[in-house]
Amino acid sequence: MYYQKTVNETLKLCHSSIYGLSSQDVKLHQEKYGKNVLLKQKNESPIKIFIDQFKDLLVIILIISAIISGLSGQFESTIVIIVVIVMNAILGTHQTIKAQKSLDSLKKLSLPQVKVLRDQTLQMIPGDELTIGDIVQIEAGDVISGDGRIIEASSLQTNESALTGETESIDKQCHPLSKETMISNQNNMVFSGSLVTNGTGRYVVTSIGMNSELGKIAQLLNDTQERKTPLQQNLDQFSGQLSIIIIIISILVLFLNIFLAKQKPLDAFMIAVALAVAAIPEALSSIVTIVLSLSTQKMAKEHAIIKNLSAVESLGCISVICSDKTGTLTQNKMTVQNIYFYDQLYHYQDLNKEKHDHLTLLKTCSLCNNASINNQQRIGDPTELALLDLVNYHHFPTLSHLNELPFDSTRKMMSVLSKNHLYSKGAPDVILQKCQTILIHGKKEKLTHFHKQTILKQNQTLASQGLRVLAFAYRPCTSFGLTVEDENQLTFIGLVSLMDPPRHESPLAVKACRQASIKPVMITGDHIVTAKSIALQIGICGEIS
Template sequence: MFKKEIATLLEELDTNLKVGLTSKQVQERQRHGRNVLDERKPKSIFAKIFDQINEPMIYILMVAAFISMIMHELSDAIIIIIVILLNAVIGLIQEDKAQKSLDALRKLSTPKTLVKRDHQLQEINVEDLVVGDIVIIESGRYIPADLRLAEVVNLKIDESILTGESVPVEKSKDIILENTIALGDIKNMAFMSSYATYGRGVGIVTATGMHTEIGKIASMLNNTEELQTPLQKRLAELGKLLGIASVIICILMFGIGVLQGRDIIEMLLVSISLAVAIIPEGLPAVITVVLALGVQRMIHQNAIVKKLPAVETLGSVNVICSDKTGTITQNKMTVTYFYYDGQLKKSEELTEAHRLLVDGFMLCNDANNENGPIGDPTEIALLDLGKYLSLNKSELVMQFPRIDEIPFDSDRKMMTTFHHYHGKEIIFTKGALDLILNKTTHILIKGDRLPINHYIQDIQKNAALLSSKALRVLALTYKEKDHTPYESNLTFIGLVGMIDPPREEVVEAVKRCNLAGIRTIMITGDHQDTAFAIAKDVGICTDIHQVMSGYTLSNLTQDDLNKNIERYRVFARVQPEHKVMIVKALQSKGYTVSMTGDGVNDAPSLKAANIGVAMGITGSDVSKEASSMILTDDNFATIVKAVEEGRNIYSNIKKSILYLLSCNLGEVIALFTAVLLNWATPLKPIHILWVNLVTDSLPALALGVDPSDQEIMSEQPRKQSESIFAQGGLFYLIFNGSFIALLTLILFWYGLKTQNIIYAQTMAFMVLSISQLFHSLNSRSFKESIFKVGIFKNKFLLYSALMGILLQISIVQIPTLNNFFSTVPLLIKDWLLIFGLSASILLVNELIKCIKSNLK
């Protein structure tokens, strides 16, 4: 549409600028659909519940519960069902916010708009707009559909919500002949949900609803698949592995028993006991609770996590793709330098000596910043200069009232106002430096009006310096009213350089990311020079060759980008589909990608990324609903804190998983070895289930909330493909599982020799559970000694171990519990033997850690 002449477009759409559409035309065109965005049907409660239980581990637990019911072990079945329900309920509570992206997009449209129909100006509902309607654009109104601009009077439109560009775009009606052009450079179009900040215009509706640019974003949201987190992938693999292992062990043990001539029913029970032993029944609940507790901690870190697995995903992030406007920068144009009396200074150095410069910029200004910013962001930035001198616009206007003006227009690129100023009639003119200098004859130096000729070179040199920093430069002049035109024979006062500056904390945050092995990439709709200046300032890149423009990106295929993605740190002048391309390219290289953003244009990439992070204050509803996490303080530095929290959570979950699996492996090896040796079964099914669900789960949960590792951000991010058993985890698992099994078999054999089968099973049950409780202390660190980590730093773990020991003593020594758990009271000397052998697992692990440390 932007390449067509107005007359051609009017003819194609059968409309007229003066008349508008007729009622009959409107009625016919409304059959093609209303000007609304499609809504996606929300998931039913049953679908949400299915999402929570659709995990291999949960299916295995369901099978275990079913088998328990067949065997009339109702208590076992009830406990397993409670675990499944607990897991689903906690997950539903945390993920209750349904996908509302399209609803949020709809809210961005204004409810009413001005159109010309049947020769009359009418205010209608936005939903009733049709292609061909003639829309009247006024300052302060949202754009109700995609429009081809037919008339423009000083029109500026804020398109940051679509393009990410912080400065309003100056519009025109001129035809554009370029074939490939970024959205932010299409000057003769106005896009749905953008905002007119200045001037007025008339536009022809060229697209409505899902056919608009914002509609395309809505479609992209619908078509973007949600990715599994690394933890979900690891647990799915683990669940499948345990499922296969349990079936193989069942078949193997049943076959061995039959070959040994054992009773078939007895061997069926033993085989099922082994299957139960290998599955850590409490694991899903432990992980869910640990993640939920992590979510609560992160709320205090100004981060709201919408989906539980997203907490852990942060720990594996090695690329943060960040939007510039409002994320790395403040999303607020700010004057950072000024030039006055032949000197360039920072804005913080403004004093009363510079009062004329400040007064001029504040008076020659149509914005207001006293009850919230109203008007053009550039003019608001100029008003903010008043804070350095304790000035406000309303008092200044009352003191120096405006008598006359020449409004800004895009041809002159200047604005002029005429005031009573300190008993004189003064004219202030502000605008683009090159045009201002053409009308300037003098310069104000130390209060004297001097010919400007000798100062032009210095002015231009300083202006070029500001431009090299990607600052927008505005000049100010004045004159006393005379008989010549307002904008002639001007006296140069000074100039200012402004930019949307970086947040103060971003530089340190980027440094921390670099130390943690995390690459920061800036993706913005702003111009290349501005993007590079900001990125260089905060430490994201050092070379202009690390910047790619949207124009270049548009000419690349996804495969081409995939090959070259690692060369770039900044992407400028991008469009929404480009952001998704960038995220996919990074993912193709195996990166775990976090995307931060606040605008509608960020929503598809937020959803495509491994974890999307939206800004809570400046962020649009769309970005918040499309993301996995929201920063309530809009602080980029909070991302780094969240990554640190995510790393600690994954580390703790790994501790819990390896602890539970090593304990369960001990049970499997003990039962398997006993059958191979043709012994009686050392453990009953109720013993195994009790240990897995109660005695093991409390320490596992305590490990899940282990205090943070202060050195974790000095480590490199783990790879997505990294197994839970990596970095010594497999040795830890096999060694400790074998050691626990050995202790269990030794005391079972001892019990058989000295007492009877029930006594022997009781001793095996006790040493199995108590040794696991001692073993939980080992799991706080796979490298450091427990004494270096701090025995008393995790008091919850100590309390859970103590509670577990008290429960085990109660099961044995309280008569009413003996029948339920098939146990008998033990002698004091046997208790001493149990505790002595159980504690040995702690001493052996300390010895291994000491040897490993000395070998490094």
């Protein structure tokens, strides 16, 4: 197993190297291993979809009644029933095929992007193009797109709840394990579907698609059978009860006509059949299909695709809608709002590079950053991308650092070394504890208790508005090998507030839900103050999970 192999052994087994695959290797590997996709049950053919329209109990009863009508010479009734059944099947088939095509198009648009090292160059590719042997670079916020053996790890943690059900993040490292162990204990491996919650790292892809651990679960899911919707269950129950009543009444009429009315058995039978056919609601199936189809078309105009016609009825029973905050109710694009220097709050557009403290903050934002923006391709953590946008807005160059102490959940800060200075960013309360001096109007002064209280008060004011706040600091540093001990005696520079703004359509969607007596609920792992601010802006008040 790969988790018991060294990094070099794993790379050799995957026919790769720490420099990644070449374009020629990628082509060979993709031909050998296929695409990195989870195979799902194939879309049913139009013929099978058409035949499935005749499986409902009500339709079966109509078919039986058409046959009986034909045998009894009532050809007009037979033709009408057959036409109704066929038109109903055509309508249902058309809607199902249309929904399948729309869903397939959406799935192609929603493929995750992956950072890989190919031809010794970092590239962004769709997740389904990942292949065995690829070297993938990951950081906090990334979703793993293929199983792999970790070859580099810096404070790396992942959430593997999609596989194991454990919600706690797992520390990852790159050393081989000596004993055979279960997935949850393979801390030198990453698995498809997991979320990187902290740190940075690289791994070599060892399994993709249906051969990944997630693929094995997907195979089990593909073997499950779809359950009928409440509407289908109710129609089946109604059809069954109606059939029993019609049969009982027809038999009763048959015997009454034979024994009381003294009619011929054949005549009595024809009357009973006519009664049964007349009692069957031939148009019910078509009416249900037409109404559901019209509802589906209406939903499509509202940008909601319904795969199964019968699911429309289930949607009509909804009383609560739970929605994720980030990326659903918000734009999932962090943007810098304000910058605070001691006793002065600036809009991000108002920075002046001629001022020493402003210039130092822009420099720190550029250096304490692992994101990159190239040719409209944005790679990295949303917060770091927002800081990079700030730097680019003021036409400040993107700088590189010599060494780094990455962010981790214990320290709540990160630091980098550039030339002869250390630059840090992190949680305001943590950064302030490590500061001894402060930049005020470009000059260093001793950081007093009053200064700290003023800064923390400003931090609380910004945070109460639903903004994420980061603090920045720096100090001279001549050592090359950074340690946590170097993150002391810092000089406080300032605060930067950021926000993931709500989507413009979110308030309207929430209002529409309330008008329909549907309770909208926002679910998020963010701080309650941030969540409340977004909830107030979009109209969800007090209903926060």
